[in-house]
Amino acid sequence: VATTAPRDRARSIAPVVRDGACLRILDQTLLPGREAWQELRGARDTAAAIARLAVRGAPNIGIAAAHGAALEIAARPEAYKEGVAVLRAARPTAVNLAWAVDRVSAAAHGGGPDAALAEARAIQAQEDAASDALAAHGADILAGCRRILTHCNTGALATGGRGSALAVVQELAARGADVQVLVCETRPLLQGARLTVWELARLGLPHELLVDAAAAGLMRRGEVDAAVVGCDRVAANGDVANKVGTYTHALAARAAGIPFVVAGPTSSIDPALTDGDAVEIEERGADEVREAGGATLTLVGTPCRNPAFDVTPAQLVTALVTERGVAAPPDRASVGALLS
Amino acid sequence: VATTAPRDRARSIAPVVRDGACLRILDQTLLPGREAWQELRGARDTAAAIARLAVRGAPNIGIAAAHGAALEIAARPEAYKEGVAVLRAARPTAVNLAWAVDRVSAAAHGGGPDAALAEARAIQAQEDAASDALAAHGADILAGCRRILTHCNTGALATGGRGSALAVVQELAARGADVQVLVCETRPLLQGARLTVWELARLGLPHELLVDAAAAGLMRRGEVDAAVVGCDRVAANGDVANKVGTYTHALAARAAGIPFVVAGPTSSIDPALTDGDAVEIEERGADEVREAGGATLTLVGTPCRNPAFDVTPAQLVTALVTERGVAAPPDRASVGALLS
Numbered sequence: 001v002a003t004t005a006p007r008d009r010a011r012s013i014a015p016v017v018r019d020g021a022c023l024r025i026l027d028q029t030l031l032p033g034r035e036a037w038q039e040l041r042g043a044r045d046t047a048a049a050i051a052r053l054a055v056r057g058a059p060n061i062g063i064a065a066a067h068g069a070a071l072e073i074a075a076r077p078e079a080y081k082e083g084v085a086v087l088r089a090a091r092p093t094a095v096n097l098a099w100a101v102d103r104v105s106a107a108a109h110g111g112g113p114d115a116a117l118a119e120a121r122a123i124q125a126q127e128d129a130a131s132d133a134l135a136a137h138g139a140d141i142l143a144g145c146r147r148i149l150t151h152c153n154t155g156a157l158a159t160g161g162r163g164s165a166l167a168v169v170q171e172l173a174a175r176g177a178d179v180q181v182l183v184c185e186t187r188p189l190l191q192g193a194r195l196t197v198w199e200l201a202r203l204g205l206p207h208e209l210l211v212d213a214a215a216a217g218l219m220r221r222g223e224v225d226a227a228v229v230g231c232d233r234v235a236a237n238g239d240v241a242n243k244v245g246t247y248t249h250a251l252a253a254r255a256a257g258i259p260f261v262v263a264g265p266t267s268s269i270d271p272a273l274t275d276g277d278a279v280e281i282e283e284r285g286a287d288e289v290r291e292a293g294g295a296t297l298t299l300v301g302t303p304c305r306n307p308a309f310d311v312t313p314a315q316l317v318t319a320l321v322t323e324r325g326v327a328a329p330p331d332r333a334s335v336g337a338l339l340s
Numbered sequence: 341v342a343t344t345a346p347r348d349r350a351r352s353i354a355p356v357v358r359d360g361a362c363l364r365i366l367d368q369t370l371l372p373g374r375e376a377w378q379e380l381r382g383a384r385d386t387a388a389a390i391a392r393l394a395v396r397g398a399p400n401i402g403i404a405a406a407h408g409a410a411l412e413i414a415a416r417p418e419a420y421k422e423g424v425a426v427l428r429a430a431r432p433t434a435v436n437l438a439w440a441v442d443r444v445s446a447a448a449h450g451g452g453p454d455a456a457l458a459e460a461r462a463i464q465a466q467e468d469a470a471s472d473a474l475a476a477h478g479a480d481i482l483a484g485c486r487r488i489l490t491h492c493n494t495g496a497l498a499t500g501g502r503g504s505a506l507a508v509v510q511e512l513a514a515r516g517a518d519v520q521v522l523v524c525e526t527r528p529l530l531q532g533a534r535l536t537v538w539e540l541a542r543l544g545l546p547h548e549l550l551v552d553a554a555a556a557g558l559m560r561r562g563e564v565d566a567a568v569v570g571c572d573r574v575a576a577n578g579d580v581a582n583k584v585g586t587y588t589h590a591l592a593a594r595a596a597g598i599p600f601v602v603a604g605p606t607s608s609i610d611p612a613l614t615d616g617d618a619v620e621i622e623e624r625g626a627d628e629v630r631e632a633g634g635a636t637l638t639l640v641g642t643p644c645r646n647p648a649f650d651v652t653p654a655q656l657v658t659a660l661v662t663e664r665g666v667a668a669p670p671d672r673a674s675v676g677a678l679l680s
Contacts, residue, residue, distance in 0.1 A: 032639045182645065185629070185637065187527060187551040193630075193638040201639055209629055209638055210645040211527040213552040213585030217621070217650030220587065245553030247560065251591040281557070289525070289549055290533075293635030297525065298533040298549055299372045299541055305522065305550040310557030 013156040013202055016055065016064045018121065021074070023067045027054045028157055032198040040064075043072035043083035047090035050097070057158030059127045059265065062096030066120035069104040074113040096267070127160025130265055130323035131167045138168030138228065138263050138321040139175055141328070145225035145259070148172070149182040149215055152243040153195035154230035154263070165228045165263040166199065168321065173205055181207040182224060184215055186243060188288040188306065212245045216252035227253045231264040231320075238314030238330025239276025244307055250316040259318040262330075266322045266338055276311035284308050353496040353542055356395065356404050358461065361414070363407045367394045368497055372538040380404075383412035383423035387430035390437070397498030399467045399605065402436030406460035409444040414453040436607075467500025470605055470663035471507045478508030478568065478603050478661040479515055481668070485565035485599070488512070489522040489555055492583040493535035494570035494603070505568045505603040506539065508661065513545055521547040522564060524555055526583060528628040528646065552585045556592035567593045571604040571660075578654030578670025579616025584647055590656040599658040602670075606662045606678055616651035624648050 015026035023040040029052065030036050038054060040046045046068025049055055055064045068087055073080045088101040100123055107119035142148070148169050155166035162170045173179040181200055186192035193209055200207040210218070218224050227249050233241040240246065240262050253260035273279065286304035290297060319328035320335065327334035355366035363380040369392065370376050378394060380386045386408025389395055395404045408427050413420045428441040440463055447459035482488070488509050495506035502510045513519040521540055526532035533549055540547040550558070558564050567589050573581040580586065580602050593600035613619065626644035630637060659668035660675065667674035 184553075185527070187525070187553060190637050193642075197638050197642050201642075208643045208645045211552070211584070211629055213524075213527060213588050214645060214647055214650070216588040216591065217584060217647055218645065220651065221621075244551070244557060248553055248556040248588050248592065251556065251595055252588065255591055281561075289551055292632040293637045295633030295635035297530050297633045298537050302533075302537050302541075303548045305548045305554060305558065307554055307557055310554070311560065 012162070013199055015157055016060055016067070016124070018067050018124075021071060023064065023071060025049055025055050025064060026157075028056055028195065029054055032194050040068060041071060042075055043068050043080070043087040047087040050090040058094055058096040059159035060157070061091065061094050062100035063124045063127055063160055065090070065097045066100040066104050066123040069101045070113075070116040070120035073104070073108045073116040077113050124160060129161070131159055131161025131163060133323040134164060134263055134265070134321055135162060135167035135171035137326050138261060139171035141261060141319050141321065141326065142168065142172060142226050142228065142259065145172065146178055147180045147182065147223060147225045149184065149219070149224045149227040149249065150196065151184045151192060151212070151229045151245055151249055152186045153191040153199070155196060155199040157195050157199060158230070159265070164230045164265070166196065168228050168261070168263050170203065170205070179205060181205060182215070182218065183207050183209050184212045184245065184249070185209060186245060187212055187292070190292065191243070212248070215249050219252045219256035219258060222256070224256070224258060226259040226261060228261040228263055231262050231268050232309060233273065233279060234262070234264065234269045234320060234330070234335065235273040235275045235278065236271050236335060237275045237332050238317060238320060238327065238335050240312045240314070240317060240320075241276060241279040241309050242312065244310050247310040247312045250312040254316050260316060261319050261321055262312075262317050263321040266324050269322075269335060269339060271336070271339060276313060279309070279311055281310070282308040352502070353539055355497055356400055356407070356464070358407050358464075361411065363404065363411060365389055365395050365404060366497075368396055368535070369394055371497075372534050380408060381411060382415055383408050383420070383427040387427040390430040398434055398436040399499035400497070401431065401434050402440035403464045403467055403500055405430070405437045406440040406444050406463040409441045410453075410456040410460035413444070413448045413456040417453050464500060469501070471499055471501025471503060473663040474504060474603055474605065474661055475502060475507035475511035477666050478601060479511035481601060481659050481661065481666065482508065482512060482566050482568065482599065485512065486518055487520050487522065487563060487565045489524065489559070489564045489567040489589065490536065491524045491532060491552070491569045491585055491589060492526045493531040493539070495536060495539040497535050497539060498570070499605070504570045504605070506536065508568050508601070508603050510543065510545070519545060521545060522555070522558065523547050523549050524552045524585065524589070525549060526585060527552055527632070530632065531583070552588070555589050559592045559596040559598060562596070564596070564598060566599040566601060568601040568603060571602050571608050572649060573613065573619060574602070574604065574609045574660060574670070574675065575613040575615045575618065576611050576675060577615045577672050578657060578660060578667065578675050580652045580654070580657060580660070581616060581619040581649050582652065584650050587650040587652045590652040594656050600656060601659050601661055602652075602657050603661040606664050609662075609675060609679060611676070611679060616653060619649070619651055621650070622648040
């Protein structure tokens with residue numbers, strides 16, 4: 001295990017910051033064109049920010065919600081319940097949101113407003129620590145790799161600390177690797193082009209943007225040392241559901257004989273999910289495919305397929321990296337061990 | 341070999357049409373938003389149309405150039421040489437362009453303007469026949485397939501007749517198959533979204549558009565029966581250089597156990613090219629990646645990788661389909677037999 005160099009805090013990205021009686025969030029809907037901050041003071045404005053996607057990524061939504069609930073409880077210690085309930089329901093499918101709000105409410109129930117504020121800080125510190133632990137495990141596995149390909153956005157804009165997959169890349173750089181990040185644009189919603197490029201530029205890490213379909217050819221030509229991606233959901237057997245395009249990169253990495261690493265918190269592992277075929281793939285609207293950056297790309301009304309995710313079979317994954325350790329290769333036994 | 345149903349001529353696409361002393365071309369730079377025709381009357385305006393990409397695709401460039409040269413010779417039988425030389429140099433790397441102009445010039449030398457006009461028609465007829473022959477061979481191989489995935493634009497907008505890969509799809513439909521075409525958008529220049537969608541809409545063939553990275557997941561889920569693509573250059577061993585993204589689809593088709601068919605004229609086969617690793621991959625400008633449909637997608641000045649092509653190893657190709665027959669699987673012997 002290599003030693004971690006001191007991180008350059010001046011260059012870290014912190015999109016959710018508690019500052020006294022206020023929560024400051026970086027409005028991600030305006031990136032990369034504009035860097036604007038919004039000040040939130042309670043549960044209702046935090047709920048609105050989460051609903052309009054100014055804050056995104058399950059861990060970051062949890063962190064923001066925890067602070068929003070705590071600020072609400074501190075401001076209205078006798079009348080916070082309705083506001084906190086609104087916040088808890090801001091995005092119905094975000095598991096971390098309800099979990100974080102419930103933790104803060106329970107703390108308030110036992111210890112009042114001060115305990116709630118402390119609990120919100122504890123949740124954020126826990127997510128930061130998880131990101132650091134995951135990054136260290138991933139960097140151990142990818143020691144010696146320099147040209148790293150990634151997909152979608154998995155940095156500080158999505159999770160606590162430095163992110164998941166992008167935290168691994170940052171940790172490699174912090175340990176002294178001359179990292180060059182190959183960023184897939186991630187059509188249709190372009191999280192790579194919009195968010196990952198912005199993060200890497202802010203962090204001062206060398207990077208190049210490419211269209212998703214160019215990744216395989218570069219791997220085949222020996223121009224990539226490893227691929228590292230995040231995960232939305234991991235099945236008990238190690239199959240990975242993640243942003244559409246992930247499976248393509250896994251096939252190409254295997255054909256090129258380079259590591260394909262999946263990084264994410266253990267909360268992404270769903271032991272009730274037998275394998276990846278059981279994942280229901282969300283099919284999103286056609287306009288996301290017909291358009292890019294506000295421009296129309298095709299004939300008006302063209303019918304589209306738009307699956308948001310795909311499934312990468314565990315056999316193509318070199319290692320599943322979590323804050324609690326590594327499953328390499330991921331299978332029923334190694335994934336189960338991470339949860340035990 | 342199945343019998344070909346009569347083609348629905350009313351629905352065919354003819355982007356290069358000789359009409360008396362005039363050549364009418366569909367201006368492809370305006371598709372899919374606008375369908376505008378330009379009338380060309382000689383060598384210089386044909387050269388200008390080719391140079392600004394109003395006509396594209398090597399076979400179509402050859403056809404247009406042949407007619408442009410013949411019209412120039414007919415209009416100025418004593419003073420055509422300078423204009424024809426300008427046309428021959430309109431795009432320096434287009435092999436079909438010089439070849440077509442030289443054939444028409446040689447005909448004029450022997451038989452005057454009438455022979456030149458006849459030779460231009462013969463070149464177009466030859467390209468049309470090649471497309472039909474290729475389509476029949478491809479449809480024989482893909483008999484029974486219904487859900488066909490394709491990439492880039494390989495229809496009448498690119499070649500004579502009905503195209504190459506897209507001609508195979510049209511032939512399947514003409515033979516009665518209930519075809520559903522899955523069109524990959526083909527970033528960065530979006531030839532799938534702009535041109536193939538337009539052709540299929542015009543032809544009345546059911547289709548759906550998808551981002552390139554969604555293709556692999558659909559194949560894995562059993563939603564695609566076969567993939568068929570064109571080729572820019574085929575090596576002597578059967579390795580295929582084609583639009584970036586082709587290799588990705590080949591990997592996914594192999595993993596899904598479905599046919600991956602490459603369609604193109606024998607003129608695409610380069611017997612001097614030992615294998616695909618010898619192909620020099622053109623790296624194009626960064627703005628193509630930073631933008632789509634005129635919209636900027638990322639931070640200004642972001643460095644990019646933009647390989648225009650990739651190489652698919654012959655081992656992943658089920659069949660190479662040409663106007664002279666099929667190499668299945670393509671290897672040094674079967675590809676050599678197509679040229680002998």
